[in-house]
Amino acid sequence: MKLLPAVLTAAVAAAFLTTPAVAQESATLKKIKDTGSITLGHRESSIPFSYYDDKQQVIGYAYELQRKIVDAVKAELKLDKVDVKLMPVTSANRITLVQNGTVDIECGSTTNNTERQKQVAFSNTFFVIGTKLMVKKTSGIKDFPDLAGKNVVTTAGTTSERLLRRMNEEKQMKMNIISAKDHGESFLTLETGRAVAFMMDDALLYGEIAKAKRPADWEVVGTAQSKEAYGCMLRKDDAGFKKVVDAAIAQAQTSGEADKIYAKWFMNPIPPKGLNLNMPMSDEMKELHKAPNDRAYE
Amino acid sequence: MAYNWNWEVFLQPSVTGDDTYLGWLLTGLKWTVSLSLSAWVIALVLGTIVGVLRTVPNRWLSGLATAYVELFRNIPLLVQLFIWYFVLPELLPPALGDAFKQSHPLWQQFFSAMVCLGLFTSARVAEQVRSGINSLPRGQKAAGLAMGFTLPQVYRHVLMPMAYRIILPPLTSEFLNIFKNSAVATTIGLIELSRQAQQLVDYTAQPYEAFIAVTVLYVLINVTVMFLMRRLEEKVRVPGFIGGK
Structure with a gap:
């Protein structure tokens, strides 16, 4: 019966030894590095965040930020080229597709709330509505x-x-x-x-x-x-990937780049009909661009 | 995969505070069952009439019945539902259409789905009724007429009683199908069983528990239907014929 404590000690020790290494090496980043590809979840008709234009190309405010995130991931992993796969999602299947690994990151019009945080992680907020x-x-x-x-x-x-x-x-x-x-x-x-x-x-x-x-x-x-705070959905417990994503969003927001993207999608004519949403930036959005965060409102 | 199982979610009061999540599922079950049963009544009645008409010796009547079957059998169910729900009210006289559209949404959805499912399934039932009648020996009809029965009487007392017994097994499958097909009502917003599953996913972020529970409920419905239909088959079997001893 002396074997059991020994095994337990060994297991505990092993757990302590391996945990920090796993935390640093993000599963998603590793997957992107190994396969050389990333799968982006997008929406089909969430205008002006993520939707198809009349040529069936994905465009939108959230999608533009998503591409910035891909660039940041590429820089982080020091890859020359990352193969970007696009995967349309709906409000009903988006959480599951992120969880089961079909989609690496979903940016569209997903509200960050505490119930969803039990299943997935959220990036820094990119929009407040x-x-x-x-x-x-x-x-x-x-x-x-x-x-x-x-x-x-x-x-x-x-x-x-x-x-x-x-x-x-x-x-x-x-x-x-x-x-x-x-x-x-x-x-x-x-x-x-x-x-x-x-x-x-x-x-x-x-x-x-x-x-x-x-x-x-x-x-x-x-x-x-x-x-409500819109954020990108990532898999839970992947701090390494979240750090890269958060940094990319914060960088865009504090540098004024996000203001430009906002003007492009909310204050100017957009596809498919060339209409202008004419939606001036709210105080909450201005606040967010000054101090990027990943807080949920409820 | 990192998943946070939580089966107790069903006992929690819902976010909106009107019921528990289990209560939501049972409400969904209630709508699924009442939609399917009422559509099944329509399907049986119309299916029998159209099926009989397909076999009568009158070109106009049988042609009309054939057109009916082909129309409802060849248009996808989802398209039919959208036509009943979205298109038809626009084609009605404006006063009538508006009255329909302003009525309680639940009834609009239920009514459209019931008519749609009922007519769609009636075309399939009609085909089975026709094949049931055609599978009987010709002599039966001739004998009935020779006995002095009129044609409607021959159908009522000689052909239909046998034809129904023959087509009971395929009718059971149609009956099962109507429960499964009723899930299309989700697309026009009727809160039936499969819709409640999606709602549960949205509200609790526990997709696996929700879909497993709904799957179990569908299986329960179908097992019950199969059991009852099997009992019916045993009860009405005629010695010397299919299923008889």
């Missing part, structure tokens, strides 16, 4: 209390869906909540008169207006119900 309403200009709806007893649409699996349900529960607003499967379908539901308002992250609402047949008919109203 507020959840608001899109309505027809002639509808007379100005804010959330006007929605009592009406049909309201939102996209399934989003924080807005959660907030709407909670409003129904806590304030007895008796709204009928329609959960559409993506932002395009949510807007279709609003456009065809099935719902009087579409609740979503403000930046995405401006994006939908830019895509609409008659952009002048729609407006974004209401007091922001929540603030």
Whole structure:
């Protein structure tokens, strides 16, 4: 029976000896180095963060930052060339695809919150949004209390869906909540008169207006119900990779480069229709660019 | 893979505070079962009528029935659902269309999905009814007519009772299919079982527990259906014919 303690001691010692080495050598960075390729998760219709243009090329604010991250990874690993693979993800499968290793880093419109942090890690925040309403200009709806007893649409699996349900529960607003499967379908539901308002992250609402047949008919109203921090998703417990990613985002934000990218996507005409979102930079965003961080709002 | 298992998640109160996550799954189960059963009633009734019409000795009637079957069988289910939910209300007179669109979303979704699934499956049931009738010896129909039955009476008392018994096994598969196909209602926002699984993933970030639980529930539904249909087969079997002793 003396064998057991000896084995245990050896195991514990081995664990202590090997742990620091593993922590430094990030599994993701090692994989990128070994295979010479990185897989980026992107969205298909999250305008203007990550979406397809009319030539089916991925573009957007988040995607541009993602490419900056790839450059930083390349520099870190001292590789001449990294093969970049693109993988479209949806709000329903994005967490799983990051966890199971299909995607190395996902940048799109994913909110960093504490529940998700149990499954994945988040990079420094690259965008702060507020959840608001899109309505027809002639509808007379100005804010959330006007929605009592009406049909309201939102996209399934989003924080807005959660907030709407909670409003129904806590304030007895008796709204009928329609959960559409993506932002395009949510807007279709609003456009065809099935719902009087579409609740979503403000930046995405401006994006939908830019895509609409008659952009002048729609407006974004209401007091922001929540603030959310968008971050890139990485696998958990990979401090080495997260450090490189965070540094790349912070570098862009403090150097003023991110301001330029912001102006390009939010203050100027963007594909596919050449419309301008005209969304001035919020105080939260200015704050973030001064002091980059990876804090979640909830 | 670093995964944080947590089976107790089902007992936790949901983020919105209206129920537990288990309660969500059961609500989803309720919608899946009621959608599938009501669509199955439509499918059986219409399928029988159309299936019979395909075999009647009238070119117009059988041609009409064939057109019906080909229409609903050859358009993908998902496309049919989108037509029922998104396109049809736009084609109705504006007052009627608006009234439909402004009604409670749950009923719009349920109604569209029920009609869509019911008609889609009825085309498949019709084909089985037709093959069941055609598999009977011709003499049966002739004998019925010779006895002085009218054609509808021959179908009612001679052909259909046997045809139904013959097609019970394939009908069971259709019955099982309708439960599985009901998951397409997810795409128009009906909160049925598979949709609740996705909701659970979104709200709890525990995808594996959610999908395993939903898989188990689907299996339970199907095992129950198979058991009941097997009992029905035993109960109605006729000595000397398929399944008889």
